[in-house]
Amino acid sequence: MPVLLPPPDAAALLPVPGVRLGVTEAAIRKLNRRDLTLIELAPGARVAGVFTQNRFCAAPVQVCRANLATGGIRALVINTGVANAGTGEPGLAAAQTTCAAVARVLGIEANQVLPFSTGVILEPLPVDKLVAGLPAAREALKADGWFDACHGIMTTDTVPKAASRQVRIGGKTVTLTGISKGAGMIKPNMATMLGFLATDADVAQPVLDALLKEVADLSFNSITVDGDTSTNDSFILIATGQAGNPAIADTGSVDYAVFRAAVLDLSVWLAQAIVRDGEGATKFITLQIEGGKDRDECRKVGYAIGHSPLVKTAFFASDPNLGRILAAIGYAGIDDLDVSQIRVWLGSAGEEVLVAEKGGRAESYREEAGSRVMKEAEITVRVDLARGAAVATLWSCDFSYDYVKINADYRS
Numbered sequence: 001m002p003v004l005l006p007p008p009d010a011a012a013l014l015p016v017p018g019v020r021l022g023v024t025e026a027a028i029r030k031l032n033r034r035d036l037t038l039i040e041l042a043p044g045a046r047v048a049g050v051f052t053q054n055r056f057c058a059a060p061v062q063v064c065r066a067n068l069a070t071g072g073i074r075a076l077v078i079n080t081g082v083a084n085a086g087t088g089e090p091g092l093a094a095a096q097t098t099c100a101a102v103a104r105v106l107g108i109e110a111n112q113v114l115p116f117s118t119g120v121i122l123e124p125l126p127v128d129k130l131v132a133g134l135p136a137a138r139e140a141l142k143a144d145g146w147f148d149a150c151h152g153i154m155t156t157d158t159v160p161k162a163a164s165r166q167v168r169i170g171g172k173t174v175t176l177t178g179i180s181k182g183a184g185m186i187k188p189n190m191a192t193m194l195g196f197l198a199t200d201a202d203v204a205q206p207v208l209d210a211l212l213k214e215v216a217d218l219s220f221n222s223i224t225v226d227g228d229t230s231t232n233d234s235f236i237l238i239a240t241g242q243a244g245n246p247a248i249a250d251t252g253s254v255d256y257a258v259f260r261a262a263v264l265d266l267s268v269w270l271a272q273a274i275v276r277d278g279e280g281a282t283k284f285i286t287l288q289i290e291g292g293k294d295r296d297e298c299r300k301v302g303y304a305i306g307h308s309p310l311v312k313t314a315f316f317a318s319d320p321n322l323g324r325i326l327a328a329i330g331y332a333g334i335d336d337l338d339v340s341q342i343r344v345w346l347g348s349a350g351e352e353v354l355v356a357e358k359g360g361r362a363e364s365y366r367e368e369a370g371s372r373v374m375k376e377a378e379i380t381v382r383v384d385l386a387r388g389a390a391v392a393t394l395w396s397c398d399f400s401y402d403y404v405k406i407n408a409d410y411r412s
Contacts, residue, residue: 002159003284003377003397005276010147014164014175016198018042018240021145023152026133028126029081029119036130037152038137039076039196040106045240046205047073048212049114052233058085059125060115061232063095067111071205074112076236077102077134078153078194080181083232084117084125094127101131105138116194118155118181118232150179153194156406157181161273167262169255170245174201176262180220180270182277193274195220195235197266201259202241204249211251211260212237219267222299222394224306225278237263275395280402283315284378287394291385297334298392301383304332306396315379315398320370322346322355325381334385341386348376 019041026036041047049068051061067073077098084091099113117125140148150162164177182193203211216235241247248255276284287306292298305311310324325344330337344356353369354362373379 002277003281005159005161005273007159008147008150008162012164013144013146013150013162014166014177015143015146016175016177016238016240017143017200017242018045019198019238020141020143021149022137022140022142023145023148024133024136024140026079026129026136028079028129033081034148034152035080036133036137037078037149038102038134038141039078039149040141041074041076041238042240042242043074045073045238046203046208047114047239048205048208048237050212050216050235054233056086058083058117058121058232059087059091059095060084060098060117061234062092063099064114064116064234067099067114070111072109072112073114074108075102075106076114076116076196077137078116078118079125079130080117080153080155081119082117082123082125083119083121085232086122087124090124094125097127098125098130101134105134114236116232116234118153118194146177146179150181153179153181155181156279157277159277161270161277163266163269165262165266167258169201169243169248169258172243172245174199174243174245174259174262176201176266178266178270180274182274193220193233193235195267195270196238197236197263197270198238198240199263200240200243202243202245202247203239203259204247207248207251207256208237208239211263215260215264215267218264219271220274222392223271223275224303224394224396225275225281235267272395275397278397278403279406280400280404281397282377282400283398285315285396285398286378286380287396288380288382288391289385289393290383290391291387292390292392293388295390295392297332297387298385298390299394300334301329301332301385302392302394304328305381305383306394309399312396312399315374316400318371318374320346320367320374322370326356329383337385337387343384343386345380345382346370346373347380347382348373348378352380352382
């Protein structure tokens with residue numbers, strides 16, 4: 001079960017003017033499963049994207065990058081079940097065939113389509129099934145299709161992930177709605193995740209591109225479930241420009257600040273939802289690293305803790321075997337780290353316990369206090385490196401028996 005993550009309320013997911021979504025069952029891998037999602041964008045919509053840094057990136061990622069560079073994107077198509085990764089030239093041809101088929105169905109050009117796939121790697125995409133399902137997806141297109149879409153992109157997710165926000169910009173109400181999927185093979189850049197966030201704000205393309213990269217770094221690129229970086233990860237930001245606000249073209253403006261805050265808030269929520277639904281997760285862990293010389297070394301420490309199977313299994317067991325955290329900090333890759341200056345706290349439910357300082361266990365620490373915090377579903381690990389003023393926050397989860405069961409049985 002996900003960690004304190006309720007399913008979305010369909011009525012709370014707000015339509016975004018200029019966006020329609022349709023979902024159908026195409027039997028890509030399994031019968032009786034919503035596995036094909038089509039998103040249609042109105043003319044004039046602006047789109048930005050960031051993608052996996054895995055060198056074995058999937059065919060649809062390669063096609064997305066090429067098509068996004070041409071501009072004028074009018075549609076997105078997402079299939080689950082088969083990732084179309086590790087499929088060579090036939091996989092590229094399948095992704096391009098998908099774009100051509102979507103173009104025919106919607107009356108647009110093939111290079112105006114962005115394809116996305118998620119599922120099993122090293123298996124060919126049954127593109128004939130995908131193409132056959134497109135007319136039904138087109139017929140299902142509707143402005144309030146977000147609830148269906150968040151279900152349609154799920155793989156090993158146990159709960160769909162979707163949310164909306166509204167803000168006032170330039171005297172106009174601006175709507176933002178986003179969906180994400182992912183539960184395992186999660187460690188950016190990016191994680192095995194797909195994220196789609198749409199807004200009706202009018203935003204200049206260079207501003208949209210720069211904002212997405214910044215926001216991705218602070219959200220989807222700050223999570224880890226298991227330390228694996230997927231082949232298919234994509235995060236897309238769409239701005240249809242239909243809200244009627246003055247175009248946001250200046251990153252120093254008040255309008256930009258309001259818009260940035262809303263995009264970041266929703267992106268962080270969607271990213272955290274992936275961790276809360278991590279495969280087999282029972283604990284949601286915030287890793288707050290401070291006192292670094294720069295943000296990069298803070299992230300190194302956070303990821304060392306968040307990736308450690310020993311740390312993660314201790315959290316699952318609610319066992320305050322906290323020397324494992326110190327060991328992870330020690331191998332994080334900071335060669336000149338003075339461990340005698342480091343302090344480590346555990347916190348939850350309004351309580352924070354100093355665990356380590358001066359190179360060892362804090363004199364005030366009591367194991368019963370550590371045990372009490374470890375039993376909570378949401379836990380914060382705070383580390384002060386005492387090297388500077390840089391900070392970084394990451395999010396992770398524990399490892400349970402179910403993580404092994406889910407991944408041992410993934411292709412069944």
